[in-house]
Amino acid sequence: MKSQFSTNANQVWHPNIWPPFTQIANSNPQIEVTHGKNALIYTKNPKKELIDGISSWWVTLHGHSNDYIANAIFHQAKTLEQIIFADFLHPQARILSERLSNLTKLERLFFSDNGSTAVEVALKIAYQSWQNQGETKNQIIAFDGAYHGDTFGAMALGERNIFNENFDNLMFPVKRAPWPSTWVNDENVEIKEKKAITILNHLLKKPTAAVILEPLLQGAGGMNMVRPEFIKKVYEVVKNNNSLLIADEVLTGFGRCGSLFAFQKANIMPDLISISKGLTGGFLPMGITLAKEKIFQAFISDSPKKTFWHGHSFTANPLGCAAANASLDLLENDPIKYLSFEEKHFFYLKKINKIPFVKKIRVTGTIAAFDIEIGNSKGYLNNIGKKIKDLSIKKGLFIRPLGNVIYLLPPLCITDNQLEKSYKIIFEILSDL
Numbered sequence: 428m429k430s431q432f433s434t435n436a437n438q439v440w441h442p443n444i445w446p447p448f449t450q451i452a453n454s455n456p457q458i459e460v461t462h463g464k465n466a467l468i469y470t471k472n473p474k475k476e477l478i479d480g481i482s483s484w485w486v487t488l489h490g491h492s493n494d495y496i497a498n499a500i501f502h503q504a505k506t507l508e509q510i511i512f513a514d515f516l517h518p519q520a521r522i523l524s525e526r527l528s529n530l531t532k533l534e535r536l537f538f539s540d541n542g543s544t545a546v547e548v549a550l551k552i553a554y555q556s557w558q559n560q561g562e563t564k565n566q567i568i569a570f571d572g573a574y575h576g577d578t579f580g581a582m583a584l585g586e587r588n589i590f591n592e593n594f595d596n597l598m599f600p601v602k603r604a605p606w607p608s609t610w611v612n613d614e615n616v617e618i619k620e621k622k623a624i625t626i627l628n629h630l631l632k633k634p635t636a637a638v639i640l641e642p643l644l645q646g647a648g649g650m651n652m653v654r655p656e657f658i659k660k661v662y663e664v665v666k667n668n669n670s671l672l673i674a675d676e677v678l679t680g681f682g683r684c685g686s687l688f689a690f691q692k693a694n695i696m697p698d699l700i701s702i703s704k705g706l707t708g709g710f711l712p713m714g715i716t717l718a719k720e721k722i723f724q725a726f727i728s729d730s731p732k733k734t735f736w737h738g739h740s741f742t743a744n745p746l747g748c749a750a751a752n753a754s755l756d757l758l759e760n761d762p763i764k765y766l767s768f769e770e771k772h773f774f775y776l777k778k779i780n781k782i783p784f785v786k787k788i789r790v791t792g793t794i795a796a797f798d799i800e801i802g803n804s805k806g807y808l809n810n811i812g813k814k815i816k817d818l819s820i821k822k823g824l825f826i827r828p829l830g831n832v833i834y835l836l837p838p839l840c841i842t843d844n845q846l847e848k849s850y851k852i853i854f855e856i857l858s859d860l
């Protein structure tokens with residue numbers, strides 16, 4: 428079949444591609460990208476350079492086509508590209524496991540393929556670990572507005588909405604506590620937090636296998652931020668009720684929230700942590716679930732029933748591990764990049780804040796967000812975001828608002844000029860609305 432794409436690249440959907448998270452009946456076709464370098468992506472038709480304002484779905488950590496990571500992958504590809512991880516270990520996985528264990532203080536790493544699988548694995552480990560210890564804990568608790576991925580288990584944990592309602596009958600039940608989102612000058616934050624903790628505490632009176640949360644920031648739910656104090660209280664309540672806390676750091680890990688991992692800002696120690704996205708610097712798909720040694724020990728037995736029967740073909744793929752080790756090198760060599768990002772956002776947001784329909788400005792680390800309160804529908808399906816996205820692409824910035832929530836989540840390598848330009852473009856668009 429002749430590709431429609433070759434004749435009119437930015438007008439027609441490719442006939443062989445089913446794009447993710449997209450209704451092609453009412454979206455613009457994909458734009459072909461020829462290459463990317465640092466914070467910039469280059470498109471073919473029209474020939475344009477765009478600042479990648481959202482790190483290509485939150486994965487690109489140090490910038491596109493980073494030479495150091497690319498070389499590490501190249502070298503690894505010529506050394507060992509893949510090996511069955513049930514029977515063999517390789518140096519990149521060994522080194523990465525030691526480094527991440529050291530950084531998180533969780534001893535055991537289970538490798539998988541992406542953020543959803545890292546969450547699935549955490550949930551399955553948590554659930555089975557109680558059974559292995561002879562306890563029955565069937566309840567799972569998540570938060571309103573959560574998003575943990577698109578595979579069935581991860582989807583069940585997420586907020587039930589238009590994105591998953593077709594599968595409602597197939598998903599297991601999950602109890603929910605409120606998520607006390609906050610923003611600059613929010614006067615009610617303590618009341619909201621108190622209410623959420625009371626509800627969580629009440630839910631936890633029923634035997635609960637695990638509570639899962641996105642520490643500090645719910646991403647897909649609308650860049651909804653909470654205070655570290657709240658995460659700390661959740662941790663204490665979960666501990667007091669003898670359940671397990673899963674920190675889904677798929678988005679928040681690797682400096683995104685201004686500390687290496689978001690849970691560290693709350694000064695807590697989760698029982699399980701799921702990571703992906705920035706793990707390989709955004710170069711290759713890989714997920715990891717980190718678990719406390721105590722949890723791992725519950726799986727050691729002569730009884731086959733106590734084994735964790737889970738694995739993926741590409742478990743601990745050497746190329747992914749090489750990329751992750753290289754990405755960690757870059758993070759460790761230059762932590763100031765993520766430690767000092769917050770103040771840059773606040774500087775530019777001062778001007779945006781003066782626009783009357785801009786509400787709920789919030790920043791955590793490298794991520795800044797605010798709501799646009801115009802139009803009648805709230806949330807992801809509000810069309811204002813689409814309009815702003817199209818206008819900003821025309822002006823040289825790629826962003827992908829979540830409905831009426833505009834956010835920037837740039838790669839760490841973005842220059843001050845590029846960040847200034849990004850905010851200038853957003854300001855111009857908002858001023859003309």
Ligand SMILES: Cc1ncc(COP(=O)(O)O)c(C=O)c1O
Nearest residue numbers: 541542543574575576646677678
């Ligand atoms: C917090 C969180 N968990 C899990 C996922 C799922 O990750 P993936 O898309 O790699 O399956 C995402 C993706 O956005 C996420 O933000």
